[in-house]
Amino acid sequence: MEYHIEKIRYRNGVIEIRYPIHKILFRGRSRYQDILVVESIFGKMLILDGVLQLTTYDEEIYHKALVSPTFKKGFKKILILGGGDGGAAYQLSLIDPDLDIDVVDIDPMVTEVVKKYIPEVYRDVFSLENINLINRDAFEYVREYNGKYDMVLGDLTDYRYEDQIGSDVNILYSIDYLNDVKRILNSDGVVTYHVGGVILDRENVIKIYNIFREVFKYVRIYGVYIPSFLDIWCYISGSDNPIKIGGEPIIYDVSQLLGL
Amino acid sequence: MEYHIEKIRYRNGVIEIRYPIHKILFRGRSRYQDILVVESIFGKMLILDGVLQLTTYDEEIYHKALVSPTFKKGFKKILILGGGDGGAAYQLSLIDPDLDIDVVDIDPMVTEVVKKYIPEVYRDVFSLENINLINRDAFEYVREYNGKYDMVLGDLTDYRYEDQIGSDVNILYSIDYLNDVKRILNSDGVVTYHVGGVILDRENVIKIYNIFREVFKYVRIYGVYIPSFLDIWCYISGSDNPIKIGGEPIIYDVSQLLGL
Numbered sequence: 001m002e003y004h005i006e007k008i009r010y011r012n013g014v015i016e017i018r019y020p021i022h023k024i025l026f027r028g029r030s031r032y033q034d035i036l037v038v039e040s041i042f043g044k045m046l047i048l049d050g051v052l053q054l055t056t057y058d059e060e061i062y063h064k065a066l067v068s069p070t071f072k073k074g075f076k077k078i079l080i081l082g083g084g085d086g087g088a089a090y091q092l093s094l095i096d097p098d099l100d101i102d103v104v105d106i107d108p109m110v111t112e113v114v115k116k117y118i119p120e121v122y123r124d125v126f127s128l129e130n131i132n133l134i135n136r137d138a139f140e141y142v143r144e145y146n147g148k149y150d151m152v153l154g155d156l157t158d159y160r161y162e163d164q165i166g167s168d169v170n171i172l173y174s175i176d177y178l179n180d181v182k183r184i185l186n187s188d189g190v191v192t193y194h195v196g197g198v199i200l201d202r203e204n205v206i207k208i209y210n211i212f213r214e215v216f217k218y219v220r221i222y223g224v225y226i227p228s229f230l231d232i233w234c235y236i237s238g239s240d241n242p243i244k245i246g247g248e249p250i251i252y253d254v255s256q257l258l259g260l
Numbered sequence: 261m262e263y264h265i266e267k268i269r270y271r272n273g274v275i276e277i278r279y280p281i282h283k284i285l286f287r288g289r290s291r292y293q294d295i296l297v298v299e300s301i302f303g304k305m306l307i308l309d310g311v312l313q314l315t316t317y318d319e320e321i322y323h324k325a326l327v328s329p330t331f332k333k334g335f336k337k338i339l340i341l342g343g344g345d346g347g348a349a350y351q352l353s354l355i356d357p358d359l360d361i362d363v364v365d366i367d368p369m370v371t372e373v374v375k376k377y378i379p380e381v382y383r384d385v386f387s388l389e390n391i392n393l394i395n396r397d398a399f400e401y402v403r404e405y406n407g408k409y410d411m412v413l414g415d416l417t418d419y420r421y422e423d424q425i426g427s428d429v430n431i432l433y434s435i436d437y438l439n440d441v442k443r444i445l446n447s448d449g450v451v452t453y454h455v456g457g458v459i460l461d462r463e464n465v466i467k468i469y470n471i472f473r474e475v476f477k478y479v480r481i482y483g484v485y486i487p488s489f490l491d492i493w494c495y496i497s498g499s500d501n502p503i504k505i506g507g508e509p510i511i512y513d514v515s516q517l518l519g520l
Contacts, residue, residue: 010301011302013282015277017275018276019275040273041275198485225485225492230460232485
């Protein structure tokens with residue numbers, strides 16, 4: 001049996017989680033990263049640079065929790081940083097099919113691979129007229145953009161422990177970058193990033209929370225259990241207006257997860 | 261590096277979780293089971309027959325979630341099935357120090373080992389006059405008991421997949437046994453069992469839920485995230501009166517878990 005292994009630094013050790021792989025559907029390397037699609041016990045898995053990104057089993061939980069709790073009625077124009085798999089844009093289109101959505105993902109190969117091998121997540125969402133895929137570096141895009149968005153969503157690969165000095169990803173979690181993001185945000189707008197597991201990425205989550213607090217007047221953190229990540233996944237929202245977190249808490253309603 | 265490995269059947273495969281072990285504190289075999297106490301990243305771990313039972317890192321979350329959400333004001337006399345580590349009895353004593361608590365655990369060696377190696381969980385609770393440890397088979401104890409309890413808590417080792425025909429543990433999850441438990445329950449009383457992870461023990465949880473529904477007029481299921489189990493742990497309550505689940509949902513309050 002082949003496994004996909006997640007190694008997670010936690011306190012003074014490393015937990016390993018071994019997911020059995022039933023079949024490899026795609027393995028390749030883009031200009032930016034290793035891309036792997038496998039069949040496993042949570043359905044299909046997309047794995048980038050060895051780190052699990054999404055599964056067909058529960059990507060809806062993940063993406064809904066990213067886009068909906070801080071969405072405000074009246075929002076029109078949304079920017080998604082990352083999100084080239086289409087899942088976040090799709091969930092937004094369910095909230096309001098007329099939203100103007102820009103998805104800025106550096107790696108077109110992720111989109112191609114998801115389109116071909118995980119169409120149940122891709123859902124052909126970028127063929128819609130008001131959902132635009134822009135293959136650019138999210139850092140440069142925000143720096144050069146002169147308009148305004150109502151909402152900015154960080155659907156990026158995780159902040160990386162090991163690259164403290166400045167990986168291409170980590171810069172998108174910096175105070176400077178978030179100030180740049182704030183510059184292109186309407187005054188009642190909100191920025192929401194997914195930031196990792198409450199337990200398994202604890203230090204990173206706290207670090208990013210504190211970065212948000214440096215940039216925004218109001219910061220909220222919320223979470224939802226993502227089965228395939230085996231953790232309560234955290235989302236951090238920043239705004240200069242008070243943030244209301246919508247949606248129902250589900251920890252006391254596991255009956256839904258069990259189909260009872 | 262040595263690991264404690266949890267192998268969890270899930271859908272059509274097995275997930276392995278590998279917890280690094282820093283030090284073995286105790287390893288032995290009682291008449292009933294293998295007992296292991298180790299130092300790991302979640303503090304000390306108690307492992308019975310190769311299955312993680314509790315960690316010092318989060319046993320309070322587990323035990324509080326077992327004893328408090330279905331506790332009703334006015335309850336006086338409580339029976340704990342299993343619970344020889346003292347953790348559940350201790351959490352009950354915090355709710356009301358005058359409760360009359362009987363803990364029926366078959367294996368005195370578990371208590372001895374926890375007393376010596378995990379005193380921060382044991383807390384010398386059985387030296388209190390109104391908390392009684394009874395080293396007997398919980399099956400026989402309930403069958404032969406003639407009094408009444410206000411609350412019965414199942415703090416047992418998990419139902420076992422592989423022993424479909426009748427392991428010593430599985431019988432305590434049977435319709436016949438729960439009818440016996442109901443016989444010694446006051447009419448407004450409640451039975452609450454911990455039953456496993458919402459994801460990782462899904463089939464068992466549903467099975468036990470359905471067993472409770474055969475026995476009790478009202479059945480509720482609730483859950484709480486237990487970090488060291490990497491899952492939302494489920495608790496099932498049965499009663500012939502409507503059950504109110506107390507306590508606060510915590511899924512939207514991860515800030516507490518993060519110490520923010």
